[in-house]
Amino acid sequence: MKQLDTNQALLAFALLSAFMLLVLILLYAYLAYRKATYNKRQLSVYEMVRDLEQPDSALETYLATGEASRRLSVRGPYRMEALQEALQHRLSISNTPEERRLIYEFAERYFTDHYRQALRNRRWSTRMNTLLWIEQFRIHSLHPELIRWMKARRCSAEEHFQILRILSKLNSDQIVPFLSEKDHNLSDSQLLQILLPLNEELIDQLLAQFDTLPRRVRYNLMDALRIHNVRSTEVLALLERQLSHYDGEIRIRALKTIANFGYMSREATRQLVDVLEDEHDHPERMTSSWPERLMRAKVMGNVHEDVFVSYLLEMLGDSSYRVRQQAAESLSNYKNGLELLAKVVAGEHADRYAREMAEETLERKQYERNLA
């Protein structure tokens, strides 16, 4: 009996081993095959892209004349991949709007059907890749499909956000209502990614309803204005209005954007001086956080007003290192700033930290001047 058990066990184990060996060999065969075909594909795509980039290629002719010859067909193995890559590369180096327009037009004409189908693919990575291409080539005609898929329950979070990015690049009319509704739990970076590509018209629409926008959309909208260097009187007025907002974060972002603006109205200057004066007289009431004081110091360095100098000197002795650093940097932007710092070093400041910071800043400025 015992002998039989052992034999049965042996047989079972042997079968299992054989099975595993088979799986292992199949796995290796699959991997080797995959690698070989992948390499082959890479090579032919690479060769085709190289041909497409020749000065007399069909693609160059199209980009020069706007006439697509039959040689630019997307049919044939890897043709589509090669064209996509060539166009993408072209987009990344192209700087004429006309050329971009031609590329978008070409993609719209020849790739749309393929993309439409790929968006229905069951594989997540296929859909995701397609969305990335759609973003690159700004395919307008897929707008309805994108909206539909975005609202579908099966749409993953990554796809949802990717579609938002596309809509923003297409300047879709869906973006403003979407953003004004709620902030959708998107991260700051994600909100900014949606806000930055928007055109002037959409930004103006958002600015018109600024006060009713969700809080975090407001923060990031101000950052977007700063990154884009938007300089209009309307924007400045809006930013200055935020300076008396109860929310500290709103004030900080507004200050940061104003610092980038480099200009401030009379009225706002007076208001800022009032606040600084108030904190000077009643240090016990001082409620501003160090990032806010840092941004104030930055504003005062970029908006040159003589009235700011005494506050900057005072800030050299701030309890926060970074505020002191910024105050010294801001002072050095003034015409007689370096002399003022030299005086601080010479002992005209009661605070030791202030003297040290002034010395350090002078040293660096000296070095920078020597380099120049």
Added chain:
Amino acid sequence: MNATWLELIGTIFEVISIIIAIYVVVVSLVYIVLFFVAAHKLNREKDVNESQYEQVLQEELAPPLSIIVPAYNEELNIVWSVRSLLGINYKQFEIVVVNDGSKDATAQQLIDEFDMVEVKSRVRWSGLGKETKPIRGIYRSLQHTNLVLVDKENGGKADALNVGINVCQYPYFASLDGDTVLDQDAFIKVMKPIMDAGPDEEIVATGGSVGIANGSYVDSGYLSRDSVRLSHKPLVVMQVIEYLRAFLMGRIGLSRYNLLLIVSGAFGIFKKSWVIEVGGYDVNTIGEDMELVVRLHRRIQEKKSKAQIVYVPDPVCWTEAPEQAKILRRQRTRWHRGLFESLWKNRKMMLNPRYGKIGMISMPYFLFVELLGPVVELTGIITVLIGLFLDTIDIRITLILALLMLLYGSLLSMGAVLFEEWCFKRYNRVSDLTRLFLYALSETFWYRPMMTLWRFEGLLRIAARKKHAWGDMARGGVMNSKKTDNGANGGGS
């Protein structure tokens, strides 16, 4: 010896066999589960177009980052390390090199090369309430305003990192080994989970995969895609397989459920406020990186926070693996001691329901599978040998079981190679693949027993309790000069 004695020995022998059998079955199941979790995730993401993906990661939106580079006797490569760091794709960052009382000219090299001057004013401390070795001076580069050097007395890597935490100013910091070669987009890739975290999510730490640079061509601190080659040294190839398995199966599987206890020591990003809250790095342990992550998990659980520690499967950095058995052995015994210390110092969490799944799943996993694995394996081998000797075990059964384990191990290894191929395609040649396959088959015969022995030795050395200093140096030919005793904590799975 009389009959009862023999009977007793027989019973003990039987009990041990049964325990080992159960252990083997359970561990095999654990690996299968990890395998399928990883397979599920990676299969979904397979072939996502990476070149496009990178364009999406706009660097200007990334939060400012402090990069801490602890250095000990690195005069030969510290300058190019810093140079390649200064060239990374990232908007706002500072580099804090901490010279841990090097006996060579590490500090002077930097001071001369980057025009560094001493900072006179009081530096803003991050407020890590922990005693560190005294600082001799802090220097700032006049060429690059974002480069800082802290010169301090020798106190070990953890102490150097603590000083770095104190001096750095941004909310996130990256800890970096001086000898790690980073992918150009490493920081962006690893910061992505932090950038994508919604307002009610919090990421405490992130880390990425570590690759092995041996055999590839590293050009002044940069390893390009086309230069990746699989080494021809058997020891290195085995380590490549081991790393693939550890990172692509173990860590993805564990990270999926926020169970990960390791963020690679070679390169990880941490949220400073959390690290300060838990008291920074522990200076009395070898595996300070793992110990910190365990403590962070502990704090997260104690605060009942939903904060997460995330692992990014993308390969983000390269390190040089030991090519000599002697050094590899030293590395592995160290790692194993480090693993023990991390678990021992936080033993309160072990099987404690208060610490949720970390206490109930992660800690036991690392204790029974990773730490005690070698003990069980050795006992298993000895039991089988005794059994064969006493003729209580059928030799045919033994052989076929051994064959089964061999195939099983090879399957897992090849699974990891498959994942690599799906997602990253680092090794470009079919011949590399074939070699990985053949080496995976051979693992059971030499590499695995060797590891088991060395890790067991690590356990024995715990009794010795040597104080942790810097790892011994060994110069390799891959990156000018290299420290090889550090690097990824690649606890195999």
